[in-house]
Amino acid sequence: MRRAALQALWSHWRRHPLQLATLLAGLALATALWSAVQAINAEARASYARATAQLGVAALDRLEAPGGPVPLARYVALRRAGWQLSPILEGRATLGDQRLRIVGLDPLSHPPMPAVQTLASDPEALPQMIAQGGLMLAPPDLAAALRDTPGLPMVRASAEVPPGMVLTDIGVAERLLHREGQIDRLLILPDQPMGLQPLDRLAPDLHRLPGREGADTARLTDSFHLNLTAFGLLSFAVGLFIVHGTVGLAFEQRRAMIRTLRALGLPMRSLTALMLAELVALALIGGGIGLVLGYLVAAALLPDVAATLRGLYGAPVAGGLSLRPVWVLGGLGMAIAGTLATGAGSLWRGAHMPILAAPGLQAWAERAHRAARLQALAGVGLIAAGLLALWLIPGLIGGFALLAGLMLGAALLLPPVLGLILTLGRRLVGGVVGEWLWADMRAQLPGISLALMALLLALATNIGVGTMVKSFRLTFVGWLDQRLVADLYVTARDDAQGAEIARWLAPRVAAVLPLREAEFQIAGAPAEVYGVVDDVSYRDHWPLIRHSAAGWDRVLTGQAAFVNEQLARRAGLWPGAEVRIAPGWALPVAGVYSDYGNPSGQVIVSIPALLAHARAVPNRRFGIRAGALPVADLMRDLQTQFDLPAAALIDNAGLKARSLAVFDKTFVVTGALNLLTLGVAGFAILTSLLTLWSLRLPQIAPVWALGLTRADLARLEIGRSLALALLTALLALPLGLALAWVLLKVINVQAFGWELPMSLFPLDWLRLLALALLAAGLAAALPARRLYRLPPSDLLKVFANAR
């Protein structure tokens, strides 16, 4: 009995292969984008965890000094007291032309770590690491890049070292980071002798913190991954709109069959179970295809995401993708859950349908029409709930709750708002065909509203994210103009050559600005401290967003410091507060400046103040204001005079171009997801129009019989789609701008630590509008072509059901 029933149910899909293809495509697209984002997130998180595991310290407690390094004397005292500790010094530095993370450790006391263990096979390697010259372990790509850099210890490649990191002895790290005698933290080793004095008595100034597994990086990048997840979820929802529409139509078309099967004695419970099994089977097929697509999308996007994570957060992420069983199961689970969620209403209606209920495709559209009022109320409720969430839960979670409420609420409001516009607009149009067209659009709305909701979400996301990215870019460009005050930047081979270059330049150019920096632990995290000289270009152009009176005077005389916005927001260091840079060195904050794209905190002090607390800060990099001298000539002269490689000199325009290239690469993934979401929405329109095809004929055929040609009707079909897409796009604009505002003023501040001004880009809106119209036009082209080529005999069937 069940087999026969299943055969009957399946025969529907055999008769409607396009509908089946649409359903599978919707499922595949929804699963693909969702699982692609999940694959990227999982890979990134695995990289963070691997990075921590490779250091072998994941489970160990550690001691840290609040607001600065651990004093060397304290370490020595603890060791003398019998505590088994291992010191770590960590920081970022530029070696050659590579900006990287240097981790200095004591290989003899540090817990077993894969990278160092591999040295055991080479009897000379470990002594070499501890010896005066030192040895650096770097991932193969970095090792290759560093190998020929002069002035560095020997470099050895190790696949066990996380990307973007160099492992070395703490003594070598001190030298490379210019932080002699400093320790960032002490790892508390697992085997301690009995009868030790408690740490809180021996070192009350140090904090004992529990072990972590990639926790810092994961926390730092949480917002980025949350952003990606939101994108994935949005794409998933857009794909499910297609599934919902197709499943709903299939159920309506099979009402008569369901009635017959029940009349023939098949219990409703068995029938529901069969339809449920059918949905799960379809979900597994569609989800499986989606997983394959998702893997390909993730593999294509991961290198850019890795670049973003490295650029924005300094997080180590490898560019390769591995296949994880959890990801496969999760993707299939989402496909099944999504399919069941979208099909639940149809299943429930089928299960509760009276055996003698009349079938009718029209009922489907009518039910959707009745639901419009409830939908509008739910939409208003969701937007209100989002606003309430932001008010009650400030921060990232509240921001995302507002975004979710805003987007879903607006999507639910779209059909009633469009209905209202079409009703009002109908009174304004002239001509009998125009009047019919508007009335027909209004009547068609319930059937196509899910696709239009998908289009609204896709367009609003494009506008919102596009506005955010372009506002960011515009601000970034302006900021670069302010920040890159010099015409030319030069890097000497060593300090001696640096001094020589500075002397040579002094009489020739308008100003030589030394760029000297050292890394300190500020407010519990590594931060760069820059020393600057007094120069008009700093005073006139530095991008200060808040400052107190005579700020520059106080900074340049060593009485105060400027901090970047990230540090100010994270540690509450606004003008008037005091920043603790090192033990015994605290300065009042005189101002806060914008510092986009930098993952770390940054402080600006005068050069004498910096040198007083960090001896041997390298003096190799200079900014040069060329004055009347042409920059190209100056570059050529410097190269000739000091035998500098081309990479050691970069002019202002080159540096800006390089910075902008990094910036643009950062948002490649966002752009790709934007386009994919819009593509899915376009596909949703196409599938809606195709699945509604059988509903459309009885509405179109009488108009054809009354004297419109099939070509006229085909043109009107396209016009109808374009008009609905245009109205949706116009409604998407305010929604997109609201989204941009939330992203810039709420999410960005929480995620990156900086606030950005919002700019408007009307040309982009026009381009997007054209894209939306193109998508809608292409989606309508296939049904329109079908209509144009439809044999009159097919249209006549509408009038002659009895024949």
Next chain:
Amino acid sequence: MLLEIDTVTKTYPGAARPVLRGVSLGLAAGETLALTGESGSGKSTLLHLASALDSFDSGEIRLEGTALSGLDDTGRARLRRERVALVFQQFNLIPSLSVAQNLAFHARLAGRLDRDWLAELTERLGLAELTARYPEQLSGGQQQRVAIGRALAARPALLLADEPTGNLDETASAAVMDLMLDLVRASGTALFLVTHSQAVAARADRHLHLAAGRVA
């Protein structure tokens, strides 16, 4: 002659035999003609060919002297719009338009809406109270009256009706036929009616029977 059908044959694609085999008949202006026949005899097909909804294989159909075989898709659409009107068994009203808009639709498409005539038609068809409603809110008889009103409002030379009372009960059927015949005679429109019902056919000026694709 208003309508001349001359040895027309028609075979549907994939069909083994022609549905019409050399059918010839004529219809004068203002005349009413009923065509009866068994299911599948080809009577609806002949009506569709006469209204330029479908094309024939051989022979010729002329409406007011215009040969339909020489018309392209646009010409056929213009002919349907301006010279003929159709009433179907399934009513085929436009669901998104109100009764008033449906009534005026064809006349407006043809570009000759006569508001007085429309008002008179609406009144005589008993639809004056229903003009604000939509087709789905009407009974079958009411919908067919709207379909007849829509067709006659355009003042066509020829009204083609395919089983116009096929979906109605006996009482409604008689009332609708009375109205339609009264109105076509009052407006001077010729009527080509296809029906199963001998009683309906008997009310036309002329009655032909179609059997196995030929006029008997």
